[in-house]
Amino acid sequence: LAKTTQPISMDSYEGQEVNITCSHNNIATNDYITWYQQFPSQGPRFIIQGYKTKVTNEVASLFIPADRKSSTLSLPRVSLSDTAVYYCLVGEIYGQNFVFGPGTRLSVLP
Amino acid sequence: DAGVTQSPTHLIKTRGQHVTLRCSPISGHKSVSWYQQVLGQGPQFIFQYYEKEERGRGNFPDRFSARQFPNYSSELNVNALLLGDSALYLCASSLKGDGFSGNTIYFGEGSWLTVV
Numbered sequence: 001l002a003k004t005t006q007p008i009s010m011d012s013y014e015g016q017e018v019n020i021t022c023s024h025n026n027i028a029t030n031d032y033i034t035w036y037q038q039f040p041s042q043g044p045r046f047i048i049q050g051y052k053t054k055v056t057n058e059v060a061s062l063f064i065p066a067d068r069k070s071s072t073l074s075l076p077r078v079s080l081s082d083t084a085v086y087y088c089l090v091g092e093i094y095g096q097n098f099v100f101g102p103g104t105r106l107s108v109l110p
Numbered sequence: 111d112a113g114v115t116q117s118p119t120h121l122i123k124t125r126g127q128h129v130t131l132r133c134s135p136i137s138g139h140k141s142v143s144w145y146q147q148v149l150g151q152g153p154q155f156i157f158q159y160y161e162k163e164e165r166g167r168g169n170f171p172d173r174f175s176a177r178q179f180p181n182y183s184s185e186l187n188v189n190a191l192l193l194g195d196s197a198l199y200l201c202a203s204s205l206k207g208d209g210f211s212g213n214t215i216y217f218g219e220g221s222w223l224t225v226v
Contacts, residue, residue, distance in 0.1 A: 034214065043114075043200050043217030044153065087152060100152025 004088045009105040018075045020104050022088030025069050031091040033064060033071045038085045038103070047086075048073070083108045112137070114203050114218035122224045123191050131186045131221045135203030141165075142184040143215065144176055145200040153200055159184060191225045198222055 005023040012018045024033070032051050036044035048055055050062040050071070061074040075082060085103040115134045123129050135142050141160040145153035155168040159178035173189045182203075188195055199222075202215040 036217075041198070041220075041222070043198075043202075043220045046214055046216055049214055100154070103152060 004090055004101055006086075006088050006101065006104045008102060009107070011107045011109060012078055013109050014079055015077050018078050018082070018106060018108075020073045020075075020086055020088075020106070021070055022073070022090075023070045024088075024090040027068050027090050031068075033062065033068075034089045035060070035062065035073050036087045036089070038087065044087060044100075078106075078108045080108050080110060082106065114201055114216055116199075116201050116218040116221050118221055119219065120222045120224075122226060125191055125193060125225055127191050127225075129188050129191060129223060131188075131199050131201075131223070133184045133186070133201030133203075133218060135182050135184070135201075136216055139203035139205050139216075140182055141204045141206065141215075142178055142182065143202050143204075144184070144186045145202065145217075146170070147198040147200055147220070149197075156186070188223075193225050196223060196225045 003026065006020065010020065032049055034049045035047040037047050038044040048057055048060050048062045050064055052064050052068060055062045063072040063074065073086060083106060085105050087100050087103040114136055117132045133142060141158065143158040144156040146156055147153040156170050156174055157164065157176040158166040159176065162178045162180065176184060176186045178184045184201065186199060198220040200217050200220045202217045204215040
């Protein structure tokens with residue numbers, strides 16, 4: 001599993017766009033990039049997954065440059081309810097290699 | 111469609127006791143995996159089952175065991191509970207049995223276990 005590096009925490013204000021970047025320098029050719037959101041006392045919620053370029057769904061966008069050594073989760077116009085921990089995972093997403101890092105704690109302020 | 115469902119949602123046990131946690135995967139999903147999440151940390155992998163066979167095991171003692179039933183539901187058993195077993199236990203399901211090719215896992219809300 002490719003090691004990932006994310007900011008430990010970020011602050012934003014309601015209505016702003018938030019971009020969380022994840023570094024994964026040793027990503028393998030077959031690796032996908034997956035992002036999860038977790039609220040306190042709840043299970044992680046799948047947000048988005050991608051392999052290259054750009055992926056968009058109703059919740060977020062995922063930008064992946066050509067070298068795939070990083071990815072950026074973009075949350076448009078965040079609200080207070082987006083306050084959560086966001087995890088970036090690269091590669092095999094379960095099994096012995098399934099390792100969640102500390103994630104990015106996003107705080108959305110009024 | 112129902113998501114991954116887990117029971118019980120909360121429970122309190124005494125040191126040395128045994129606990130059984132249950133999980134029903136999303137309809138059609140054949141892979142179930144279990145994770146332990148201690149407060150303030152990310153989830154840690156415990157077991158994965160696919161088509162009723164164990165496919166992987168994390169770095170947990172033999173006190174932890176699991177099984178998957180013909181209907182793809184699963185149980186996690188923990189014997190001789192320790193205070194350090196207090197955590198949120200998460201179950202997740204996926205359609206396929208491997209982690210590649212864009213397979214995605216979906217988590218339940220978890221079972222909060224407190225050992226006193």
